[in-house]
Amino acid sequence: MTIVNGYEQSDREEKLNIINLTELEAKAKAIIPQGGFGYIRGGSEDEWTLRENSNAFEHAQIVPRSLTDMENPSTETNVFGLNLKTPIMMAPTAAQGLAHAQGEKDTAKGVAAVGGLMAQSTYSSTSIADTAAAGNGAPQFFQLYMSKDWDFNEHLLDEAKKAGVKGIILTVDATIDGYREEDMRNNFQFPIPMANLSEYSDGDGKGKGIAEIYASAAQKISGKDVERIASYTDLPVIVKGIESPDDAMLAIGSGAQGIYVSNHGGRQLNGGPASFDVLPAVAKAVNHRVPIIFDSGVRRGSHVFKALASGADLVAMGRPVIYGLALGGALGVQSVFETLNDELKIDMQLAGTQTIEDVKRAQLLHIHY
Amino acid sequence: MTIVNGYEQSDREEKLNIINLTELEAKAKAIIPQGGFGYIRGGSEDEWTLRENSNAFEHAQIVPRSLTDMENPSTETNVFGLNLKTPIMMAPTAAQGLAHAQGEKDTAKGVAAVGGLMAQSTYSSTSIADTAAAGNGAPQFFQLYMSKDWDFNEHLLDEAKKAGVKGIILTVDATIDGYREEDMRNNFQFPIPMANLSEYSDGDGKGKGIAEIYASAAQKISGKDVERIASYTDLPVIVKGIESPDDAMLAIGSGAQGIYVSNHGGRQLNGGPASFDVLPAVAKAVNHRVPIIFDSGVRRGSHVFKALASGADLVAMGRPVIYGLALGGALGVQSVFETLNDELKIDMQLAGTQTIEDVKRAQLLHIHY
Amino acid sequence: MTIVNGYEQSDREEKLNIINLTELEAKAKAIIPQGGFGYIRGGSEDEWTLRENSNAFEHAQIVPRSLTDMENPSTETNVFGLNLKTPIMMAPTAAQGLAHAQGEKDTAKGVAAVGGLMAQSTYSSTSIADTAAAGNGAPQFFQLYMSKDWDFNEHLLDEAKKAGVKGIILTVDATIDGYREEDMRNNFQFPIPMANLSEYSDGDGKGKGIAEIYASAAQKISGKDVERIASYTDLPVIVKGIESPDDAMLAIGSGAQGIYVSNHGGRQLNGGPASFDVLPAVAKAVNHRVPIIFDSGVRRGSHVFKALASGADLVAMGRPVIYGLALGGALGVQSVFETLNDELKIDMQLAGTQTIEDVKRAQLLHIHY
Amino acid sequence: MTIVNGYEQSDREEKLNIINLTELEAKAKAIIPQGGFGYIRGGSEDEWTLRENSNAFEHAQIVPRSLTDMENPSTETNVFGLNLKTPIMMAPTAAQGLAHAQGEKDTAKGVAAVGGLMAQSTYSSTSIADTAAAGNGAPQFFQLYMSKDWDFNEHLLDEAKKAGVKGIILTVDATIDGYREEDMRNNFQFPIPMANLSEYSDGDGKGKGIAEIYASAAQKISGKDVERIASYTDLPVIVKGIESPDDAMLAIGSGAQGIYVSNHGGRQLNGGPASFDVLPAVAKAVNHRVPIIFDSGVRRGSHVFKALASGADLVAMGRPVIYGLALGGALGVQSVFETLNDELKIDMQLAGTQTIEDVKRAQLLHIHY
Numbered sequence A, B, C, D: 001m002t003i004v005n006g007y008e009q010s011d012r013e014e015k016l017n018i019i020n021l022t023e024l025e026a027k028a029k030a031i032i033p034q035g036g037f038g039y040i041r042g043g044s045e046d047e048w049t050l051r052e053n054s055n056a057f058e059h060a061q062i063v064p065r066s067l068t069d070m071e072n073p074s075t076e077t078n079v080f081g082l083n084l085k086t087p088i089m090m091a092p093t094a095a096q097g098l099a100h101a102q103g104e105k106d107t108a109k110g111v112a113a114v115g116g117l118m119a120q121s122t123y124s125s126t127s128i129a130d131t132a133a134a135g136n137g138a139p140q141f142f143q144l145y146m147s148k149d150w151d152f153n154e155h156l157l158d159e160a161k162k163a164g165v166k167g168i169i170l171t172v173d174a175t176i177d178g179y180r181e182e183d184m185r186n187n188f189q190f191p192i193p194m195a196n197l198s199e200y201s202d203g204d205g206k207g208k209g210i211a212e213i214y215a216s217a218a219q220k221i222s223g224k225d226v227e228r229i230a231s232y233t234d235l236p237v238i239v240k241g242i243e244s245p246d247d248a249m250l251a252i253g254s255g256a257q258g259i260y261v262s263n264h265g266g267r268q269l270n271g272g273p274a275s276f277d278v279l280p281a282v283a284k285a286v287n288h289r290v291p292i293i294f295d296s297g298v299r300r301g302s303h304v305f306k307a308l309a310s311g312a313d314l315v316a317m318g319r320p321v322i323y324g325l326a327l328g329g330a331l332g333v334q335s336v337f338e339t340l341n342d343e344l345k346i347d348m349q350l351a352g353t354q355t356i357e358d359v360k361r362a363q364l365l366h367i368h369y
Helices: A021-029 A034-041 A048-059 A103-113 A128-134 A150-163 A181-186 A195-200 A210-215 A223-232 A245-253 A275-286 A301-309 A319-350 A356-361 B021-029 B034-041 B048-059 B103-113 B128-134 B150-163 B181-186 B195-200 B210-215 B223-232 B245-253 B275-286 B301-309 B319-350 B356-361 C021-029 C034-041 C048-059 C104-113 C128-134 C150-163 C181-186 C195-200 C210-215 C223-232 C245-253 C275-286 C301-309 C319-350 C356-361 D021-029 D034-041 D048-059 D103-113 D128-134 D150-162 D181-186 D195-200 D210-215 D223-232 D245-253 D275-286 D301-309 D319-350 D356-361
Strands: A002-004 A007-009 A077-079 A082-084 A088-090 A118-120 A140-145 A167-171 A237-242 A258-261 A292-294 A314-317 B002-004 B007-009 B077-079 B082-084 B088-090 B118-121 B140-145 B167-171 B237-242 B258-261 B292-294 B314-317 C002-004 C007-009 C077-079 C082-084 C088-090 C118-121 C140-145 C167-171 C237-242 C258-261 C292-294 C314-317 D002-004 D007-009 D077-079 D082-084 D088-090 D118-121 D140-145 D167-171 D237-242 D258-261 D292-294 D314-317
Touching: A021 A034, A021 A319, A034 A181, A034 A319, A048 A275, A048 A301, A088 A103, A088 A118, A088 A319, A103 A118, A103 A128, A103 A319, A118 A128, A128 A140, A128 A150, A128 A195, A140 A150, A150 A223, A167 A223, A167 A258, A223 A237, A223 A245, A237 A245, A245 A258, A245 A275, A258 A275, A275 A292, A275 A301, A301 A314, A301 A319, A301 A356, A314 A319, B021 B034, B021 B319, B034 B181, B034 B319, B048 B275, B048 B301, B088 B103, B088 B118, B088 B319, B103 B118, B103 B128, B103 B319, B118 B128, B128 B140, B128 B150, B128 B195, B140 B150, B150 B223, B167 B223, B223 B237, B223 B245, B237 B245, B245 B258, B245 B275, B258 B275, B275 B292, B275 B301, B301 B314, B301 B319, B301 B356, B314 B319, C021 C034, C021 C319, C034 C181, C034 C319, C048 C275, C048 C301, C088 C104, C088 C118, C088 C319, C104 C118, C104 C128, C104 C319, C118 C128, C128 C140, C128 C150, C128 C195, C140 C150, C150 C223, C167 C223, C223 C237, C223 C245, C237 C245, C245 C258, C245 C275, C258 C275, C275 C292, C275 C301, C301 C314, C301 C319, C301 C356, C314 C319, D021 D034, D021 D319, D034 D181, D034 D319, D048 D275, D048 D301, D088 D103, D088 D118, D088 D319, D103 D118, D103 D128, D103 D319, D118 D128, D128 D140, D128 D150, D128 D195, D140 D150, D150 D223, D167 D223, D223 D237, D223 D245, D237 D245, D245 D258, D245 D275, D258 D275, D275 D292, D275 D301, D301 D314, D301 D319, D301 D356, D314 D319
Parallel strands: A088 A314, A118 A140, A140 A167, A167 A237, A237 A258, A258 A292, A292 A314, B088 B314, B118 B140, B140 B167, B167 B237, B237 B258, B258 B292, B292 B314, C088 C314, C118 C140, C140 C167, C167 C237, C237 C258, C258 C292, C292 C314, D088 D314, D118 D140, D140 D167, D167 D237, D237 D258, D258 D292, D292 D314
Antiparallel strands: A002 A007, A077 A082, B002 B007, B077 B082, C002 C007, C077 C082, D002 D007, D077 D082
């Protein structure tokens, strides 16, 4: 165990014997300090949207197919010009030092080991360069929380470019922090510096609450910001936090080269729909003009399948990976992705889908009672 | 603590550290005597409608909006010619002396502190004049339970006018008391005089059950009564307890200048719909001819947002405020409104709505499974 | 307490202080021997239909009405040429000696006291004549379980006529006993003779299980049986156990002068719909040609209201009355009906309905989520 | 008790006093070793589909019918040219030695005693010939898990033919084993040889996990395989594991003489629909061209009724029979089928259906709330 500013960080490094990802939460809770765990797990208000995010996958059913003359389905896919071994990617997730002493470096290693796509957060515990280096050449995206300070934004984009990241995820649904009750109950403040902030200034986030961190972020975001960022960088810009056809159209019209459907894992607007429930309408509006990344509530291979069959090109996951990171470091992260990908492969076989493209064309049922 | 007729009234005066309003019920239960608490909390029959009132907000979902170029949403609004800092108002609620020794006076102070609208009840523990004075010039409405004795009705309207109230809320859904089982179990009788009754006669309500109190109220109410009251006073008359387009049309046709959609917080007709579920149909019938006030089941900022987006101009709340009153007096009341308004502001930002007018124009989803 | 064949019968005679009817079950369970209680309470198979019978009332909502210029609603009604003080009647219920030493005689007294309609069962513990006499001239119906022995059927119809009953309820949904697990678990056999059986033969039902009792009943029933009974008696014949428009049409075509919509309180076919859910379709088919009686699951005044507003002319209740009988004899029965009728009156006032005819014309909402 | 390779097999032989089939699970759990019980009971992933299989029967309701002039309904039926006393058949179920020392032999005896149809599994604990002989001339089907080794497939078909089986059930939905968590938790390996495997080679399945067993099965299955098997044998080939109209059409087009609608009891693709929910669409596509067998989730007589009324010609059951086998051997199996058939008969009488053909023509309601 590593102790930083009185906060006990896990430093485990081991493969995990995972039955399913939902079991990780209780195990992680036992080793992550209460404030850190609350920040990672929690959602906003009474967490209706957080719960609905996972429950909503029951709103669609996969049709079992049997006489399809196939075997050994492949989860390989090519999105944003990247060859990936799995359509399951790492969602950009802040402050992973809360879970493990190696933070995002170990996550990057674990993701690289499964041939997936890593996304770094602006609010990472480790720096863009360090996280990128840990990934051993595997593809990474950088997620930008747009600052009011454009110099800082440009600095981050420069750093990301320099580190060789392949795309920019611009988060636009966090213009204010959601009403997160668990953080309030824990009076949570980040005990660990955020490397990208401390590099640029002496305000490194340590000792601050989430509200203070967000205070330096831009609250007022529009298509013009998308345009400005897209014109500053030659990397593809994916706009994250889209839950409506209108915002998707605005983003694409402003130069977005990808749409990231997400309600921030139920951490922002509570009382909004499950992210899975809005995916089909957004996908219909996007109409294959740009790739779609989806997250919020994904815990099972069948969730990944259903999201792909509802319009997603990549499916991201946050909390379970962080739990795996805490429990096993890079190897734990790898175990989490392997488990979910194994489940996905079984679902693909049993649904008669050879490739990820087949999954995207699969028809779901929507039997409601 | 103050003891009146053997009843223990809270006299706390302090700001509350509130995480969410639903937590207040258990805290208030610990300090309000059983009979009084049962009267405040209870609904009718098996409380299906009471529970459905809050659950029904899940029948609609707020669409998160991100690229809307806005910040610092404002909850200010102008309704009935009144400039209000928040669209969340105090619902007229009887007998607040059950919760606190200062009763309605403290509620009025707390509401004034947040720039909201106070509504007094005919069955207040403190008099119209005293409650009005406590409000420091902030706007108040007076709610009338129509008596069989028109002299008394006119006396109350005169008192209200004299005290400077800005509108009359005429409650029409309490022509008989609902079948409130908790009051029956507690054999509840009001331990504290009702000031407006004792001023006028020696029948002050003390030592009576709710059925006896209602017995002096008019059971037979029609549009003619609305007309008579509207012609007696030059204040706007808002008819409260409307749950159908038919009654809304009747009320407006009889001179109502506002419609108050409410099922009395589930305290009258059980087996009726959640108030939120009938709001859109009533609003469609009213068609912006007069403002609409809504209550019943509101506990979260997202509830306020959804009610406004479904046709309400003001959203009222009763029980949580009374709990706040018991726990902290005027400061407790202020804390309750501030908490809910803070939640509303976050929801407004995350839904891309700058003003209350924007919220009213927001489109909700209705995803049902 | 009275002990008959080792079975302990209640002999209480007292008014009950009832908050609501659902609370009676637990109280009755405490004083009725296990086998008897299981027979009274139980349903068939896993009791899905039994539970759904009560839950289904939530499928419809009463519209609160306020400006309707009415007071003092009346529950009086005239059906089958009978002036009744309440539309709530006693459902024909077997073997009431299981609950009380006075059996059906006390039930008849209690029903008479509230001005309601009593229905005797073929399988009563007390004889037709004795039960009729106990009713003090108040109207009664006699319910016939058709025997394979037509002499016995005619004997019963003769007895009923002689005793002055006003109508014959022909039960047609019990051609075999439902799969009642609680009776199987208790290995239940009737400990108390059935008076109408013992009068006619030495086979009085005592010491038999429900299956044996039903074995002497006709299993094969058709419209021809309805015709035969209708032509034998000049009393109106109401066919009980109708859950479909088809059976309703068959019954009316065969001379039925009333339709009794019931699924036998969930005691016969499990996996069938809630009785309330099929009432509108049956009522539409019947189209006011004959009156409709409804039962199955009624526990609240709002249930009675909703059934009347969905096509019923009378609403019957069984189990809660039997519990009241056990707990208080004739006075207990009276208390049960008074409680439900009081609830109904409150619902009528709050829904703006002056008369039972108004209730029948009231429109329900069907908000489903 | 018999101990084989350290595994304790039941050797009980007795009639069971069954109230309902759902109660058997807990009783069986008490006597079957944990690993074996987990294999029998378990489903895949979080078992949503397993649970939904049984819950889905509530999506349809049987219409009670009363005036239908019938008695003594008969469950006899003729399907595939076989005269059966009951439409309830034994589902092909692997490794019944886990439940009882006599394994499939006792199951065959019990099924024969009720005049039903037995289906053997490729992965039986007892051999084709032994199981067939135990059936005393009663009809049996043989279920084929298609091996990659066609010599083995033909050997099995030859053995089945020689043993006098009347049909071949070709399972096509197990091209890979479902993600069965309980087996993973128990690290389950088959402790008992699979007779058909050990006869043919020295790989008898003992000491292997389900994944290893399936590894020798063909993963890639198409209509061509159906054709090849249908042309090799002159027995009717029924394709099992069909959940979509598309696969049903493919199977029939390839020579299938029966369609077996099943999701493998929720053991394969989780997140797929309840089998009962897809039955009507498959039946509509099949349009009576070939008989339909249905399984997954059947526990009550009303389930059998609803499946028949939704398009099935035979209804199969697995787990409850295995529990009965463990608890009572052949007599236990007989008790399970008798209980369910008794329930079915009661449902038939109360729904006014004289014959299984009448049941198939019965109209169900689909009331959803």
